[in-house]
Every structure is written in structure tokens, then in C-alpha cells.
Amino acid sequence: MWDYTDKVKDHFQNPRNVGLLEDADGIGEVGNIICGDAMKLSVKLTEDKKRIADARFQTFGCASAIASASALTELLKGKTVEEAAKLTNQDIANYLGSLPEAKMHCSVMGMEAFQAALSDIRKKHPEYQLPGTNEPEGMDRVVCQCFNVTEGKIREVIRLNHLKTVEQVTAYTKAGGGCGGCRDEIQQILDNELAHEHLDNEAKAAQAQVATLAKSAAETVKENAGPLTPFQKMRLIQQVFDAEIRPGLKADGGDAELVDVNGDKVLVKLQGRCATCAIADKTIEHWIEAKLREQVSPAITVTQVQ
Amino acid sequence: MSNSVIYLDNNATTAVAPEVFEAMKPFLTTEYANASSIYPFASEPLHAIAKARGQMASLLGCTPEEVIFTSCGSESDNAALRSAVKTQTGRRRILTTAVEHPAILNTCRDLVKYAGIHVDYLSVDKFGRIDLDEAKALISEDTALVSVMFANNEIGNLYPIRELSRLAHAKGALFHTDAVQAIGKVKIDLANDLKDVDFLSLSGHKFHAPKGIGVLFKRRFAPFAPYLTGGHQEHQLRAGTENVAYIAGLGKAAELAAINLEEENTRVKALRDKLQDGLLATCPDAAVNGDLEHRLPNTVNIGFKYIEGEAILLRLWDRAHICASSGSACTTGSLEPSHVLRALGLDYKSLHGSIRFSLSHYNTEDEIDRVLEVVPPVIRNLRDLSPFGRITG
Numbered sequence: 001m002w003d004y005t006d007k008v009k010d011h012f013q014n015p016r017n018v019g020l021l022e023d024a025d026g027i028g029e030v031g032n033i034i035c036g037d038a039m040k041l042s043v044k045l046t047e048d049k050k051r052i053a054d055a056r057f058q059t060f061g062c063a064s065a066i067a068s069a070s071a072l073t074e075l076l077k078g079k080t081v082e083e084a085a086k087l088t089n090q091d092i093a094n095y096l097g098s099l100p101e102a103k104m105h106c107s108v109m110g111m112e113a114f115q116a117a118l119s120d121i122r123k124k125h126p127e128y129q130l131p132g133t134n135e136p137e138g139m140d141r142v143v144c145q146c147f148n149v150t151e152g153k154i155r156e157v158i159r160l161n162h163l164k165t166v167e168q169v170t171a172y173t174k175a176g177g178g179c180g181g182c183r184d185e186i187q188q189i190l191d192n193e194l195a196h197e198h199l200d201n202e203a204k205a206a207q208a209q210v211a212t213l214a215k216s217a218a219e220t221v222k223e224n225a226g227p228l229t230p231f232q233k234m235r236l237i238q239q240v241f242d243a244e245i246r247p248g249l250k251a252d253g254g255d256a257e258l259v260d261v262n263g264d265k266v267l268v269k270l271q272g273r274c275a276t277c278a279i280a281d282k283t284i285e286h287w288i289e290a291k292l293r294e295q296v297s298p299a300i301t302v303t304q305v306q
Numbered sequence: 307m308s309n310s311v312i313y314l315d316n317n318a319t320t321a322v323a324p325e326v327f328e329a330m331k332p333f334l335t336t337e338y339a340n341a342s343s344i345y346p347f348a349s350e351p352l353h354a355i356a357k358a359r360g361q362m363a364s365l366l367g368c369t370p371e372e373v374i375f376t377s378c379g380s381e382s383d384n385a386a387l388r389s390a391v392k393t394q395t396g397r398r399r400i401l402t403t404a405v406e407h408p409a410i411l412n413t414c415r416d417l418v419k420y421a422g423i424h425v426d427y428l429s430v431d432k433f434g435r436i437d438l439d440e441a442k443a444l445i446s447e448d449t450a451l452v453s454v455m456f457a458n459n460e461i462g463n464l465y466p467i468r469e470l471s472r473l474a475h476a477k478g479a480l481f482h483t484d485a486v487q488a489i490g491k492v493k494i495d496l497a498n499d500l501k502d503v504d505f506l507s508l509s510g511h512k513f514h515a516p517k518g519i520g521v522l523f524k525r526r527f528a529p530f531a532p533y534l535t536g537g538h539q540e541h542q543l544r545a546g547t548e549n550v551a552y553i554a555g556l557g558k559a560a561e562l563a564a565i566n567l568e569e570e571n572t573r574v575k576a577l578r579d580k581l582q583d584g585l586l587a588t589c590p591d592a593a594v595n596g597d598l599e600h601r602l603p604n605t606v607n608i609g610f611k612y613i614e615g616e617a618i619l620l621r622l623w624d625r626a627h628i629c630a631s632s633g634s635a636c637t638t639g640s641l642e643p644s645h646v647l648r649a650l651g652l653d654y655k656s657l658h659g660s661i662r663f664s665l666s667h668y669n670t671e672d673e674i675d676r677v678l679e680v681v682p683p684v685i686r687n688l689r690d691l692s693p694f695g696r697i698t699g
Contacts, residue, residue, distance in 0.1 A: 002616075012617070013624055018691055033694055034654045036614065036635045036643065040693040058693035060658075062616035062636035066691060103636075147641070170641070177641030 004063065005097030007071075012063040017073035019056040025049075026124060028116030030109055035147050035174065037061030037106070039069050041113040043121065045081065049128045052076045052084055057113070064103040071095045072110035085118060085131050087111065088160045089172070104172040108157055143185055146178025154186065158193045166190065199251050206247035210240075233296060234261045240295045241268075245288050249274055256288065264299040266292060269306075280304065312673045315629045316512075317459050317487055317605060317664035322555070323514040329558035330516070333551035341548045342539070351550040358557025365560040366506070366523055367495040374522045374540045375553050379486040379509030380409040382522035385533035385544070386482040386505040387413045387453060391421055393529035394450035394480060401444050401452045401479075403428040403436055403465075404649040409507075410453055410484055411645070428454070433597045434463045434650050442473050449479040456488035456506075460633055460646040460662055461596030462605030464492065471502035480504045480528065489513050490563035491570050491602050496523065504528040510552065514666075515559035519552035569667050575603035577674050578665050582606045584678040589685050595650065595660055604665040607633075609656030612695035613688040618661055621684045626676055631662040655694070 004012070020027075024042035031038035037060060044054040055076040057069040071092050076084050089107035093099045099107055122130050139152030157163065157172050166186045170176040176183045228236065241258045249255050254274030259267040268288060270280055277283065281304070289302040313321070332350070339348040341355055359370040366373070376382045387400065387410070400417065402410055404427045417423040426444045428436045436454070445452060452474040457464050471481040482505035488494060490513035496503055506523040510516060524530050524543065536545025586592055591611040610618065615632025622628040633644030635658065642648070643657050652660075663677075689695030 012620065015691060029693070033612075033658070036641070036658045038693060058691060060612065060692040060694055061614050062634070063620045065614075065636075066617060174641050 002064070002100055002103065004067075004100070007095075007097045008064060008067040008099065011067035011070040011096065015057075015059075015066055015070040017054075017056050017070065017077075018058065020058060021054060021056050024056075025128075026117045026119075026121030028113040028118070028120060030112045030116055031061070032148075033060060037065045037109060039065070039109055039113045041069070041072070041117050043076070043114070043117045045121070045128070049081070049125075049130075051080050052078065061106065061109075062103075064099055064106040065109065067096055068092050068099070068106040068110040069113070072114060076114065081118075082131050084114065087114060089157070090160060101168070101171045104161070105174045108153075108172055112153070143189070144173075144175035144178070144182045146181075147174040149173050149175035151189065154189055155193060158190060159197075162197075163190070164194070202247055203251055206243060209243040228297070230263070236296050237261055237266060237292060237300075240292060241288075244295075245291055248287065249283070254283075259305050264297060264301060266300060266302045267305050268302060270304060310627050312626060312628045312669075312677060314663040314665055314669065314673075314677065315631050316666040317462075317662065318631055319511045319517065320514045320666055321668060322516050323559060323562055325562060326515055326555045326558045330551040330555040333554055337550075341550055342537075351548070354550055354554040354557075355548055358553045358560070361557035361560045362521055365489070365494075365564050367497040367499075368523055369526065371541065372496075372523055372526055374524055374544050375548065375556070376520040376522050376544060377518060377546075377549070378520040379407075379484065379507050379512075380520075381533065382505075382507035382509075382520050383407070383409040383453075383482075383484055384413050385522050386507060386524075387417065387451065388533055389529075389531045390451035390480045390482070390505075391417055391423055392531040397448050397450035397479070398422070399424045399426060399446065399449045401426045401428065401441070401449055401474075403430065403454055405430055405434060405458055405460075405463075405646045406453070406455050407459060407484055407486065410455070423450075430649050432650050432652070434458060434461050434595070434646070435597050435600075436465060438466060438469055438473070441470055445473055445477045445479055447477060449474070449477060451480045451482055453482040453484065456483045456485035456494070457492065457602050458596070458646060459487045460631075460644060461607045461650075462487075462602035462664075463597045464488070464600040464602065467503065468500055471500065471504075475502045482506070486512055487602065487605075490559075490567065491604055493567060496525075510556040510559060513559050513563050515556045516552060519549060519556045521556070566667050571603045574665050574667050574669070577669055577671060578604055578606055578663075580671075581663060581665075581674050581677060582608070584674075585681055588678070588682040591656075592685075593656065595647065595652065595656075602664075605662065606664075607660055607662045609652060610659040610661065610685050611653075611655045612692050613659045613685065615659055615661060617688055618659065618684060621688065622680065625684060626680045628677055628680060631664070633660050633662070634658045 021042040021044050025045045026043050028041045040058045042056050046053045055073040057073050059066045059069040075095055089111040092107040092110045141151045143149055143151050154173055154175055163169055166176055166183050169186050176186050254272040257269045259269050274283055284302050284304050292300045337350045339351050341348055341351040359373045362373045363370040400423055414425045418425055428441055430436055454465050454470050456467055467483050474481040481503055483503055484507045486509045489508045504525045508521045510519040532543050534545045539545055539548055585608055592608050595607040595609050615634030616636035619632055633647045635641050635643050647657055647660055
């Protein structure tokens, strides 16, 4: 027995906007009868082509598939195309209160149906100049053969819903829920996405830290109302190096070590991908030296040690 | 039973018969002694177990000593399969079918993984029938056990147990049948008709006893290694303090099943047929799944094309509190439809919209009339919603 919210039950028992618009600007069809659910969404735009005038659906599927489609049409009507293009499966699930995790793929199908309708309108009416959708481009390689799920779809859904496990990806996209042959590949995509998310978070944390440090450096200078002592300068160089320079290099797969500080002369050793990079001297000059000059002293020179 | 519910899901579980509940009560209240104790206070429980064993034996046509009480059908299946692998030294194969209950299929997978056993699966045709010639070809001197279900839970097919058990014995293999769905619905005569069956599993809650009690029939002299080891209970074949109340209830249910067997095959069967014919007449693009000639009298599985099972079931509940089952992906909690319907190689158009109605003698003609009234508009309405269902029916 599925634990559906009253809103899901209502939209399943009394679905809104059922049917097919004869004069639709675009039609989105997703899923198929073999996989067990499918949806056909027809969309009509206003005269100025800026807003969704009407949306109707037909769904083959379970209660939550029908409710998700009904919710989608309610969400779409009256929105500008730009707003609608930003709708995610989470918006559909939220509209319905919630969906059981194993049924989240129904909300994803709703999102996909609108993306498909939008791309149908774009194809038929390039003159409308409609905005794009969330889906990463150039990723139409099919990962899950059983349910015909592409890499792009998997990545998009992982990002939108912050998914962490293969089981979640299966619940949200159905990928991996048939023969299971693609589960390792889904794990790889997850690892890859999680690594990116991790780097993004690290970069954000580093930015915040730098802001704090810059503030404290400015305060230090202000307090002293004079040039930094050699010890203060060394400490500040170390701080900027750890908080700003190294995270920046790490984001590109490299790193650096602060070898020595002698007055305004700074010695660094590049590591990781930076060590073998063809433009290592540019990294030193345009990144490390520039940062230290900006934040510590304009007199600083950086030299690379091998 | 609740008046507001039309319960047509008796292959999933059944209501406990009031007589069964009465038979259990003393052992849940005043008669709580351990049946193994020596004082007279233990005599009631001891006698209750002996009585139940006799009631069960007479339903199956076996001797009381051949009845082993277990906790459920799955335990009985596990015991039979795992024992055969242990006792049939040197034989490394099991033969079963693609449409067995998970209690068999997953136990087989476990034996493949951890005991190095090889499992062969009999294929089925689009009606779910097996081929005896294929069975004959697959049973060899290396076969430890042949295990084929008596009746299929989803489509109700009855399998040729007598013929299969003879084929198994001809090659020195043991024979087991999972009869969980057959008990109380068709006659089972282990003494005469089914002399070559060595093991048979059954479960109480499929014939109006409560959940949590089962039986393994083990033919006298059939080699057996206990699955649950420990105390001396059940003639040292199944350890664990006897679940007296449930055993007493199971005995009563067996007695009632013997009495009701004829009604199952006349009145209940007639209601099932009325339901089946009525639905086929009023719902276009619908067809019965399974073997119409060899089928349980209480079961009908109908595939409604172009729509999905969960949606049908929830609408049936909403409209008239009708309970039934579906083998669709969405109702099983997985993303794939049931392994039984897929083994039949059904058309995908109807695979997801397959509904099983399973009756019991508690069902009435009024209930069936009500179902026949409610189902067609539900089917029509869902087809109107479906992009594939351009049928007005």
C-alpha cells in the first residue's frame, strides 16, 4: 500500500486538464507502454507567445503518474514560458505535498514531458525564440537500456534532487530498475556528480574564508597603521596561500606547497596536475603572484622550485 | 468480515474463520501449558496438537506422522529444498519452474550461490503451461529434487503434479510441491493419487487459519534433514515449542476446508465464472491470463489493455471498497511487472493492466453483481485518460 497524500489522491481521483489540445503549439510525449508509464502533454501559448495559455495531459500509468501529470498542468497554466522552463520535478512533488520516494520518477516524467513539449514548440516555431531547459546538452547517450534513460537525464535529476545513491537514482528515473546491468555505470555518474558538488562546495567555503581573511588582513593593516612586520607578512602570505590559492588550484586537479618566505620573495612548489602543466609559469605569475600582491604587498615576487 | 469491503483477494490472504478463532482461544488464555510438560495441565495442549495433526492428515490423505507443523509456507519450502540438497548426496541439480513463488525461486538462488547447486527452470507457454516432455528431458541422475507448484498464485494454473512426481521418481529424484494456493480449493489425495509426492508445503492463512502457521508434509521414509534444529518437537523434525493456538486453529481450518471443498468447486467457481464472463462481456480489449482448462476454481486474472493496474485497484477501492491484486510494476514496488506474467510472454499492452480477482466461500452473488457494476466504468474512465486508450467501449 502506497502512502499517498490527500492531494495525490485528489489529483488521481479527479484529474484536472485531461485531454489533447487540437490547436496545441507543441506536444511532449515521454515514456512508453512497455515501461509501464507514458505521458502526452499538449501546450498552447498565449497570443504574444510569452505565457502558457492552456495545458492538457493524457497519462498511462499508476495513481502517482496521473496525479503528477494533473499537478504539472495546474502548475503550467498562466506561467510565463521562462518561469515554466525552470519547473523541476521537485516543484511537482511539492505541489502534491510529497510523493513516496519509489514514485518520484512520476514527477520526473512530468518535468520531462514539459521539456519535450517545449523542444517541440522550438522545433516547430523557431521564430518564438523560447528559452532553454535544465537538461545538460550533448548527453543523449542511453545508460539504462531497459527504461531508455539517458546520461543527461540522470545527471539532471541527481543535481536537481541532490541524490546520493544508485537506489535513489532508480526511484527517481527508473534507470537500473530492470536488468540492473547499468548500476555500476550509474554509480560512476554519481561519483562524478558528487565530486563536482564537493568541489563546488569547497570553492564556496574557500571564498567565504578568503572574505573573512581579507577583512582581518585589512584590519591588521589598519590597526598597525604602518607596514607589516616580517612575521605578520609571513603569516598573511600563509593565510592567503591556504585559503585562496590552494583551493583554486585543487579545483583544477592541482595543488601547491609554500616552500619558503624571505622578505618579499616567495618560493612555491607546484603539485598534482599543476606540476606537469604546460602553463605552470603563467599559473605562478597570473594566479599566485597576483593574489599575493593584491592581498599582502605589491612588492611580492613568486618563484617556482622544482 | 467488514460489510463495507468486497474482498476478492483471497490468494493474498483470507479472513480467519470464526470457528477457527474459537478453536484457538483456549490456548491463548487459560490453556497456556507447554505441550512437552509432564503434568496433566499440559494434556489439553498436547491433545489439541494431536487432534490438529489428524485433521490436517485427513485433508491431505496422509498419516498424522507425515504432518510437520512449521511457521509458514516459506519455511516449509526452505526445509524441503535445503533438505533435499543435503540428503541427496552426489546429486547437484534442482528442477523447478519459472513461475514459482519467490519462496522457491529465491531459495534456489541461494542454493546456487552458497551450495553450488545448479537449477533448471521449466519454461511456460503463453497460457502458463509447462511441457512434460521438457521436464522428462531435464530430469537426470544428477537431479536431487524436482519442485513444482501445485497451483500458481497469480493466474491460478494447476500443474500436472502426479505426472511430474512420477518422472522425478523414475530418475531417483525427490519431489516437492508448493501447494500453498491449492489447499482447500482442489482435492489433494497423497495416499492414492499423489503417491510419488515426497514433500508438500502449505500455509494456514490461505484457507482461513491465521498467518504464522504452516505445514510441511514429509512422506514416511523420505530422507529429511531438519531445517530448524534444536528441541525434540515434531518427531525431531522441526524444533521449537509448539505454537499450540495456531496449530489448533490450523486443524480446525483443515476440517472446514474438507467440508467446503465441494462448495469451492460449485458455488464459488460459478461466482468466479460469472465475474469473468461479465467482465469480458462489458470491457472491450480485455482477456483472461492463464490456462482456462486447468485452473483454481476461485481465481481469475484479467489483463485490461492500455491501462495500469495500480490505478485500477485504487479506483476500485475508492468506488466500492473492492480489494483485488495486480501484477503491475507499480503495485509490486519494483519497476518490473510480475515474473509470472513476464514468463507468459504477455503483450505489454495488457501486462501492466492485469488484475487478479480471487474469491472465497464468504463471497456472495450480490458482491459479484456490485463488482460487475463498478469495474466497467473504472476501466473506461482510465482509458479516457490514457494516450493509448482511444476506445470508447
